[in-house]
Amino acid sequence: xxLRNDLQLRKLGEDFIIIDPGQEMVDMSKVxxxxxxxxxxxxxxxxxxxxxxxxxxxLLENYEVDEALAIKDAKRLxxxxxxxxxxxx
Numbered sequence: 001x002x003l004r005n006d007l008q009l010r011k012l013g014e015d016f017i018i019i020d021p022g023q024e025m026v027d028m029s030k031v032x033x034x035x036x037x038x039x040x041x042x043x044x045x046x047x048x049x050x051x052x053x054x055x056x057x058x059l060l061e062n063y064e065v066d067e068a069l070a071i072k073d074a075k076r077l078x079x080x081x082x083x084x085x086x087x088x089x
Contacts, residue, residue: 001078001087002049009042010035018086020052032084037063038077052078 016039018032019030034042037059044058055074061063065073081087 003042003046003081004086004088005047007086009039009046011039016042018084032086038071041077056074 005021010017010019014080016034016036020032040062041055041058045054052071052074055077056067059070059073060067063070078087
């Protein structure tokens with residue numbers, strides 16, 4: 001799977017948001033906000049093919065988290081990205 005190339009991560013104050021620069025009219029019902037960890041993962045995964053295992057490894061290498069929690073968080077992040085249409089498969 002791969003993150004959509006047409007989307008951009010922007011920092012707005014303390015928040016991270018995903019924007020679609022090709023969107024003709026701003027649709028505020030489709031604004032995606034990310035926490036700091038999700039934004040870090042977005043940057044790490046951008047422009048690359050990845051799997052759930054890739055996300056797990058990034059979490060384990062960069063955060064003090066046990067494997068069970070990394071697996072749970074990776075699954076949830078990918079589910080949220082798929083549900084939001086942020087991943088092209």
